[in-house]
Amino acid sequence: MSDKxxxxxxxxxxxxxxxxxxxxxxxxxxxxREHRQxxxxxxxxxHDATEIWSxxxxxxxxxxxxxxxxxxxxxxxxxxxxxxxxxVWDRKTGKPVHNAxxxxxxxxxxxxxxxxxxxGQDRFRDRTGLPLASYFAGPKALWLLENVSGxxxxxxxxxxxxxxIDSWLIWNLTGGTDGGVHVTDVTNAGRTMLMxxxxxxxxxxxxxxxxxxxxxxxxxxxxxxxxxxxVGQLAGVPVASALGDQHAALFGQTCFSVGEAKNTYGTGSxxxxxxxxxxxxxxxxLLTTMGYQLSGEPPAxxxxxxxxxxxxxxxxxxxxxxxxREAAEIETLAAxxxxxxxxxxxxxxxxxxxxxxxxxARGVVAGLTRYVTKGHLARAVLEATSWQTRxxxxxxxxxxxxxxxxxxxxxxxxxxxxxxxxxxxxxxxPVIRPVVAETTCLGAAYAAGLxxxxxxxxxxxxxxxxxxxxxxxxxxPEVREREYHNWRKAVQxxxxxxxxxD
Numbered sequence: 001m002s003d004k005x006x007x008x009x010x011x012x013x014x015x016x017x018x019x020x021x022x023x024x025x026x027x028x029x030x031x032x033r034e035h036r037q038x039x040x041x042x043x044x045x046x047h048d049a050t051e052i053w054s055x056x057x058x059x060x061x062x063x064x065x066x067x068x069x070x071x072x073x074x075x076x077x078x079x080x081x082x083x084x085x086x087x088v089w090d091r092k093t094g095k096p097v098h099n100a101x102x103x104x105x106x107x108x109x110x111x112x113x114x115x116x117x118x119x120g121q122d123r124f125r126d127r128t129g130l131p132l133a134s135y136f137a138g139p140k141a142l143w144l145l146e147n148v149s150g151x152x153x154x155x156x157x158x159x160x161x162x163x164x165i166d167s168w169l170i171w172n173l174t175g176g177t178d179g180g181v182h183v184t185d186v187t188n189a190g191r192t193m194l195m196x197x198x199x200x201x202x203x204x205x206x207x208x209x210x211x212x213x214x215x216x217x218x219x220x221x222x223x224x225x226x227x228x229x230x231v232g233q234l235a236g237v238p239v240a241s242a243l244g245d246q247h248a249a250l251f252g253q254t255c256f257s258v259g260e261a262k263n264t265y266g267t268g269s270x271x272x273x274x275x276x277x278x279x280x281x282x283x284x285x286l287l288t289t290m291g292y293q294l295s296g297e298p299p300a301x302x303x304x305x306x307x308x309x310x311x312x313x314x315x316x317x318x319x320x321x322x323x324x325r326e327a328a329e330i331e332t333l334a335a336x337x338x339x340x341x342x343x344x345x346x347x348x349x350x351x352x353x354x355x356x357x358x359x360x361a362r363g364v365v366a367g368l369t370r371y372v373t374k375g376h377l378a379r380a381v382l383e384a385t386s387w388q389t390r391x392x393x394x395x396x397x398x399x400x401x402x403x404x405x406x407x408x409x410x411x412x413x414x415x416x417x418x419x420x421x422x423x424x425x426x427x428x429x430p431v432i433r434p435v436v437a438e439t440t441c442l443g444a445a446y447a448a449g450l451x452x453x454x455x456x457x458x459x460x461x462x463x464x465x466x467x468x469x470x471x472x473x474x475x476x477p478e479v480r481e482r483e484y485h486n487w488r489k490a491v492q493x494x495x496x497x498x499x500x501x502d
Contacts (some may be wrong), residue, residue, distance in 0.1 A: 004075045006449045007063065007237075008441040009056055011081045011165050012245065013102065013267045016055045018063035019441040020074070023454060025464040027438065028069075031062030038099060043106040043350060046099035049087045052165070053172050061233055071234050076226075077173070078241035078448030080248035080440050081165040083191045086140035088151070088162050088216070094177040097160065098148050100168075101140040104267075104308060104350050108139040109359040111146075115139065115209065121357060127196050127203055129279060129288030131357050134350075135306070137164055138193040142210050155213050162216040164188045166242040173239050174228035181228040181239075184218040186299060187247035190290040195220065197279050197288065200299065223247070224447040225295040241447035243292060245440050246270040246304065251292050252443030253408045253434065254462045256300070261396075261404050263389060264440065265413035268353070269310040271392045272302045275400060284395035285355025295451060303399055305354040305392025309347035310385040311413055316349070317381050323374050331416045333378040341376030342367040344490035345384050352494065355395040362497035366490035382419045386426045387487040393427055406430045410439040417471075425475035426484065435466040 005028060010017040017032040033055045038046040064071060084103035089096045101107070112132040116123050121131040130136055141162050145152045154160050161171070166188050171180035189195040189202075194212065196203040202217055221227060223243045230237045243251060246264055250272045253262040258276040263269055272291065279288045279301040291300035311327075318324050324333060346352075348361035365380075397403055406429050413419055414433045424431040436442050449455045 004454050005067070005069060005073055006076050006078065006445040006454055007060065007074050008078045008080065008444040008448070009060065009169065010245070010441045010444065011052060011056060011079070011169060013082045013085075013104070016052060016059050017441065018056075018059040019438055019445070020063050020067045020069070021442065021445045025436060025442060025446070025461075027436065029063045029067035031059040031066060033059055041107075045102040045105045047085065047102055049089070049096040049100045049168055052100070053169070056169060057233065072236055074234070074237045075454050076238045076240040076448035076452040077230060077234060078444035079166050079169055079239070080243050080245050080444035081169070081188070083164060083188060083244040083246070084135055084137045084140070085165050086137045086144070086162070087165065087168045088141060088144050088160055089168065090154075091159060091161050092177060094172070097151060098144055100165070101143070103135060105140070106134045106350050106359060108134040108143050109351070111139050111143055124193060124206055127206065128193050129190070129197050129281070130193050132193070133357055134359055135353065136193040137191060138206070138210050138212065141212055141216070145211065155216050158215045160216055161218070162212070163218050164191065164244075166244070167218045170227055170239055170242065173230045173234065175231050182218045183221050183227050183242075185221055185223040185242040186293045187223055187244040187290045188242060189220045191244060197290070197301075200293075222293040222295045224292070224451045226451055238448075238452055240451040241444050243444055243447060246272055247290065247292050248443035248447070249410055249440045250274070250302065250443065251446055252436075252439030252441070253410060254458070254465045255408065256458050256462065259402045260408070262408040262410065262439070265310055265385065265409065265411035267310070267312045269307040269385060269389060269411075271305040271389060271396070273396050273400065273402065273404070275301050275303055277301070280400055282395070282399045284398040285357060286392070286395050286399055287354065292447070303396050305395060307388045307392065308350050308353045310388065311411070312349070313345065313347040313381050313384055314413075316347070317378070323378070330378050330381060331418050333375050334382050334418055337373065337375040337379060339376075340380045340383055341372045342369060343372045343376050343380045344487055345377070345380045346490050346494045347384055348494045352491070354392055356491070358495055360496055360498045361494040364490060364494045366493050367486070382416065383422055385413065385419060386423045387484065389423060390426045390484065404429060406432055409433050410437050420469075420471045421474065424471040424473045426480055428473050428477075428480065430473075431471045432467055433469045435468040437468070
């Protein structure tokens with residue numbers, strides 16, 4: 001076993017994990033705990049940020065104990081996080097002023113329409129790479145300022161701090177009310193809709209338009225540098241990286257060259273394509289976003305296709321419908337039939353993200369006949385992930401001219417062989433899973449280790465990447481295009497369900 005260890009905190013949508021890696025990039029120990037999902041109203045999703053911090057502390061202690069290490073044996077700590085989820089807290093008490101508003105939450109849809117005015121969704125796109133949508137953190141912060149009594153006055157008085165989950169964790173890890181560092185990295189800052197993609201600084205004109213005081217905001221830093229030193233159970237450990245979860249997965253998959261792409265299958269799915277040192281504007285419904293930035297170096301940019309609901313559709317099938325008891329059972333059930341029986345499920349539970357950006361869409365099941373069984377529905381649940389990914393890949397080709405020749409994949413759903421085979425079938429290219437499938441944590445660890453000398457450069461990291469499994473296409477072009485046509489018909493049926501006044 002190597003004598004250098006790096007810990008990574010992965011604070012996700014449904015749980016928090018800590019994974020400790022050795023110098024070979026191999027997993028030494030893992031600890032994980034779920035946190036509550038709070039649904040105050042239809043379309044609203046919240047988390048208790050204090051609970052999240054408590055669970056993070058627990059998983060860090062758990063992973064260190066399982067590894068048989070002391071905290072002072074860690075060379076660095078990195079952080080990766082659910083991205084647009086928004087926390088506002090009191091600088092003096094350290095307490096959140098409201099539950100965190102989760103990235104899936106749609107309460108700001110009307111506010112975004114109001115902010116867009118005559119310019120619509122594209123009002124800030126030239127500066128931020130993002131459409132005005134309920135997905136992003138800036139409008140969530142504005143909603144809190146406008147709707148929680150007394151908050152605006154406290155914000156303008158400099159009493160409050162705003163951040164995505166990375167900022168909340170770094171602040172607490174480095175001391176909280178006793179000298180905690182209030183920072184974020186470029187990948188997370190880029191998801192607020194408040195950062196200028198070119199300057200990598202907060203855009204004052206957008207802050208003015210959204211009526212957000214600059215005093216609330218964290219300092220923007222690179223993704224790989226020492227932000228501060230941890231206190232408490234991690235006393236003395238450098239906190240040395242922060243990357244939004246999808247950017248961390250890109251980094252962990254070592255997609256360091258232009259044209260390399262990865263897809264992460266979690267609650268939602270997120271496909272990132274490295275486009276190099278200049279941002280590529282999208283005209284096909286994608287996001288122009290940060291890839292990562294190493295300290296003192298130019299940033300790498302990406303095109304991103306963000307899909308809101310993939311793994312969460314399996315959870316819905318399990319928890320709300322009760323058709324399966326465990327998520328893993330869906331593969332067996334789906335494999336009990338040869339195809340989807342003509343049924344398609346479009347999981348627009350919170351509207352549709354890329355490439356449509358339709359907050360008026362809601363989920364539909366299309367093509368039902370009495371022939372359809374729960375096996376067909378299980379297959380339709382899995383196929384919804386593949387088809388949504390195909391739409392994103394098509395959009396990326398339109399924007400960049402880069403044709404993906406293979407797709408690196410990671411996340412929990414990659415353990416589903418039926419899904420991965422269908423993904424290869426509908427894309428018409430090989431789908432490749434690495435040995436270390438926990439690429440989100442690995443990316444955060446890599447970035448922290450680079451900042452502290454555990455690893456020397458990107459070439460050393462690339463040498464660690466190894467293939468675990470590969471699925472090659474086994475579907476005729478005629479079947480692929482027929483099924484794709486039917487899928488797109490189903491998507492059209494989901495549009496316009498939410499009308500003004502609903």
